Amino acid sequence: MSIAWVVLAAQSSWADTTGKAFSDFDGDGVQDAGEVGRAGIIVKAFKVGSTAEVATATTDATGAYSLVVSAAEYPVRLEFSFPTDTCGLDSALDFPAANGDKYGTSVQFANVDGETHNFIFNYPADFSTENNPRVFLPKMINGDPLAGGDAGNAPAVVSFHYQDTGIAANSERGGGAAPAYEIAAIQKQVGSVYGNAYSRQAKKVFVSAFMKRHSGMGPLGGGGIYMLGAEPPFDTTASVNFVDLDAIGIATSDEAGVYTSNVSPDGLTVQYSPVIGTNAQRGLPAGRATPNNDPLAYTQVGKLSLGDIDISEDGRYLYVVNLYDKKLYQLDLTDALNPTAPTLAKTQGFAIPNACTTNGGAARPFALKIARGKAYVGVTCSGEDDSGNATGGTADMTGSIHELDLKTQQWNSTPLISFTFDYRTDPVWYPWRSTTWDGTGEAGQPLISDIELDNGGNFIIGIMDVRGHRHGHNNYILSGTDLNSIATTGETLSAKRDTSVKTCKYNIQTTPEFYNDNHQHPESSQGALAVHHTADNDQVMTTFMDPIGTWSAGTHLYNNQTGARVNDGYEVYYSANPTDPGPANFGKAAGLGDLETVEVVPSVEIGNRVWLDLNSDGIQDGNEAGIDNVNVTLKCGAGEATTQTKDGGQFYFSNVAGGNATFMDVGESCKVTVASAGQTPLDGLSVTKQNADSITDNNAATDLRDSDATPEGEIAFTVGNAGENNHTLDIGYKSAPVNTDLKLTKTASKLTVKRSDTLSYLLILENTSDVNATGVAVNDKLPAGVTYVDHLPVTAIYDKTSGDWNVGTVPAKTTVTLTINVTVD
Numbered sequence: 112m113s114i115a116w117v118v119l120a121a122q123s124s125w126a127d128t129t130g131k132a133f134s135d136f137d138g139d140g141v142q143d144a145g146e147v148g149r150a151g152i153i154v155k156a157f158k159v160g161s162t163a164e165v166a167t168a169t170t171d172a173t174g175a176y177s178l179v180v181s182a183a184e185y186p187v188r189l190e191f192s193f194p195t196d197t198c199g200l201d202s203a204l205d206f207p208a209a210n211g212d213k214y215g216t217s218v219q220f221a222n223v224d225g226e227t228h229n230f231i232f233n234y235p236a237d238f239s240t241e242n243n244p245r246v247f248l249p250k251m252i253n254g255d256p257l258a259g260g261d262a263g264n265a266p267a268v269v270s271f272h273y274q275d276t277g278i279a280a281n282s283e284r285g286g287g288a289a290p291a292y293e294i295a296a297i298q299k300q301v302g303s304v305y306g307n308a309y310s311r312q313a314k315k316v317f318v319s320a321f322m323k324r325h326s327g328m329g330p331l332g333g334g335g336i337y338m339l340g341a342e343p344p345f346d347t348t349a350s351v352n353f354v355d356l357d358a359i360g361i362a363t364s365d366e367a368g369v370y371t372s373n374v375s376p377d378g379l380t381v382q383y384s385p386v387i388g389t390n391a392q393r394g395l396p397a398g399r400a401t402p403n404n405d406p407l408a409y410t411q412v413g414k415l416s417l418g419d420i421d422i423s424e425d426g427r428y429l430y431v432v433n434l435y436d437k438k439l440y441q442l443d444l445t446d447a448l449n450p451t452a453p454t455l456a457k458t459q460g461f462a463i464p465n466a467c468t469t470n471g472g473a474a475r476p477f478a479l480k481i482a483r484g485k486a487y488v489g490v491t492c493s494g495e496d497d498s499g500n501a502t503g504g505t506a507d508m509t510g511s512i513h514e515l516d517l518k519t520q521q522w523n524s525t526p527l528i529s530f531t532f533d534y535r536t537d538p539v540w541y542p543w544r545s546t547t548w549d550g551t552g553e554a555g556q557p558l559i560s561d562i563e564l565d566n567g568g569n570f571i572i573g574i575m576d577v578r579g580h581r582h583g584h585n586n587y588i589l590s591g592t593d594l595n596s597i598a599t600t601g602e603t604l605s606a607k608r609d610t611s612v613k614t615c616k617y618n619i620q621t622t623p624e625f626y627n628d629n630h631q632h633p634e635s636s637q638g639a640l641a642v643h644h645t646a647d648n649d650q651v652m653t654t655f656m657d658p659i660g661t662w663s664a665g666t667h668l669y670n671n672q673t674g675a676r677v678n679d680g681y682e683v684y685y686s687a688n689p690t691d692p693g694p695a696n697f698g699k700a701a702g703l704g705d706l707e708t709v710e711v712v713p714s715v716e717i718g719n720r721v722w723l724d725l726n727s728d729g730i731q732d733g734n735e736a737g738i739d740n741v742n743v744t745l746k747c748g749a750g751e752a753t754t755q756t757k758d759g760g761q762f763y764f765s766n767v768a769g770g771n772a773t774f775m776d777v778g779e780s781c782k783v784t785v786a787s788a789g790q791t792p793l794d795g796l797s798v799t800k801q802n803a804d805s806i807t808d809n810n811a812a813t814d815l816r817d818s819d820a821t822p823e824g825e826i827a828f829t830v831g832n833a834g835e836n837n838h839t840l841d842i843g844y845k846s847a848p849v850n851t852d853l854k855l856t857k858t859a860s861k862l863t864v865k866r867s868d869t870l871s872y873l874l875i876l877e878n879t880s881d882v883n884a885t886g887v888a889v890n891d892k893l894p895a896g897v898t899y900v901d902h903l904p905v906t907a908i909y910d911k912t913s914g915d916w917n918v919g920t921v922p923a924k925t926t927v928t929l930t931i932n933v934t935v936d
Contacts (some may be wrong), residue, residue, distance in 0.1 A: 140231055218816055649670065667680045
């Protein structure tokens with residue numbers, strides 16, 4: 112493993128070895144404002160030649176640690192490792208950050224007490240060097256996008272940047288000075304969509320159909336998923352159809368049933384039906400400014416079509432919540448770089464747990480987050496049964512987050528987070544209803560609509576007000592021509608992880624609420640979230656009603672550490688422009704979908720140390736220096752690169768753009784090789800013992816401290832996935848044995864003897880080679896029947912009892928002798 116970047120602290124007579132462990136999103140080795148320290152990292156110190164640690168520490172909630180090592184035990188090897196029992200840390204998922212030559216890796220060396228050694232790591236999916244990424248956001252419109260009118264040409268998916276602030280120049284308010292959003296897709300390409308997922312591998316955006324009153328479905332209907340290009344110029348004329356779940360056998364509504372409006376005689380109530388119907392059957396107009404009733408959709412919002420979507424972090428699988436059968440579906444895209452639409456055989460459905468009591472009503476799943484090998488699904492107990500009848504009050508309604516392990520495909524038996532909706536008093540939450548007016552006024556009807564994780568691994572929960580998609584702006588009520596507009600009351604909640612325990616336990620904060628989403632109206636968040644992990648800050652973006660001016664919608668940014676708003680918002684649309692009157696946009700109701708930021712595929716870095724193994728045990732010790740100026744070669748298929756060790760024997764190869772190994776691909780079989788011959792720093796040295804720790808797989812998490820090279824100086828390994836840096840490819844060298852030619856002869860002064868005779872033995876040792884022989888020892892134990900008298904020369908080191916003659920060095924082409932005098936007994 113690796114050498115460290117060492118910062119020497121001011122020394123006193125005694126000081127601990129200290130440091131911090133933190134997530135480094137941009138790989139620069141500096142803990143910036145948005146990069147949090149992590150509790151639970153294990154730090155061990157080993158003295159020279161020892162396999163047992165002399166000190167152990169665990170990082171605290173800030174990521175800090177302190178190792179108490181006595182001065183006599185330095186220098187020591189430090190090892191940093193991820194625990195196996197702590198929430199949010201996993202050696203199979205977390206890896207040392209890039210640029211290990213500058214900031215240290217999971218094996219470092221402390222020479223004296225008082226040094227500082229940081230451990231810098233990252234979860235690959237969180238890597239980012241961009242603080243203002245592109246954002247994609249669905250935008251709904253009134254009308255039938257497929258009927259040939261201007262509703263079909265209206266924006267359906269728009270794009271802007273994370274830090275954009277102000278009124279968009281094309282928000283329709285007029286006079287907006289902020290950057291105009293770009294149009295990634297228009298309504299006739301996709302229709303009403305909400306779910307939104309970005310594949311960083313394919314550079315594609317996926318959006319999914321959404322059941323919204325007054326807004327028509329796109330070409331693929333209620334089961335439609337569309338795939339868009341994520342880089343301008345955007346093509347608003349191309350077909351972006353990806354897959355129709357209904358067409359491949361996954362029903363998202365009752366397509367065989369008969370469409371009926373089901374409006375009560377008083378025009379206030381609609382009986383639920385699972386039949387969506389066509390845009391024409393719903394009475395949706397071709398013109399976006401034309402009001403309409405669309406009554407049956409009122410009770411279908413949140414129950415039919417699709418909810419949230421997300422993509423696996425390796426880009427292989429798309430996940431979607433089916434609101435109709437209440438299952439989470441995994442869609443195999445086959446190739447992350449070039450996604451292909453799945454057949455039914457390439458899908459898998461998981462029934463979402465129902466934590467609702469009878470009084471709590473029907474379970475309504477919607478929100479989804481894929482992270483760290485888990486799927487998190489948000490479920491709302493709606494306070495009504497499947498037919499729309501009341502079952503209980505707000506205190507009976509609960510919200511919960513459920514966890515699916517994507518490897519074992521098993522749900523956690525209990526919700527990860529759970530709370531009741533009676534926490535809010537102004538305005539209150541109210542059970543879902545099939546009636547448009549029952550005296551509840553502006554009381555919202557909740558649906559957990561989004562889930563995100565902040566930089567510290569805490570949950571952020573977005574809650575939409577379902578009424579925002581059941582009503583429009585200046586649009587007809589269920590029957591007749593009376594106009595109706597509403598204002599939504601959504602929510603953004605925080606659930607912080609309890610770092611006092613190792614398990615994943617979260618405490619949701621509802622009273623007082625953590626995020627201050629009261630602006631021009633109370634509770635103005637509209638339920639969609641996006642977190643972009645950046646070194647500069649820890650923020651969440653939310654969709655927002657009236658972010659700047661009234662009768663509008665857009666976004667706000669919030670600080671995840673304080674809950675405060677950090678910008679003045681970005682306005683996407685405005686609904687009262689006199690040049691576009693009527694219900695086209697959705698005013699203070701909900702007219703925006705989910706938010707998605709464009710993220711990058713992290714590079715892979717491998718390395719990292721060639722060192723002199725003084726005791727030839729194959730293990731790096733604190734007193735063993737690295738060897739600089741050694742050429743190291745990486746070969747991956749036809750690709751080849753060479754670098755030279757420096758800064759204590761370190762070497763690194765990276766496939767980052769402009770790096771020294773751009774040919775190195777994830778999953779590729781490669782070799783690191785050092786040729787000993789012809790390299791001056793390696794003269795007189797040979798490769799030390801291989802795999803002294805008996806770990807042979809060169810695993811980035813477990814094969815840390817030993818030499819991995821064959822006697823020929825070669826290490827074979829497999830490149831990890833994107834961002835899975837491997838700093839454990841180490842090569843130790845020991846002093847090479849010297850080939851000498853020593854000739855030993857022994858003669859006696861007499862061939863026959865009698866008692867009391869004196870006898871002499873002459874030993875002649877000749878070095879016939881061209882190199883000095885060092886450390887030479889000869890054993891010539893005297894036979895029985897004789898008594899030692901003396902030996903010559905007297906300076907020779909000879910032990911009469913053991914017979915050991917410690918010769919030491921015999922220079923090349925020289926001879927040494929030893930005469931041993933005895934008497935015969």
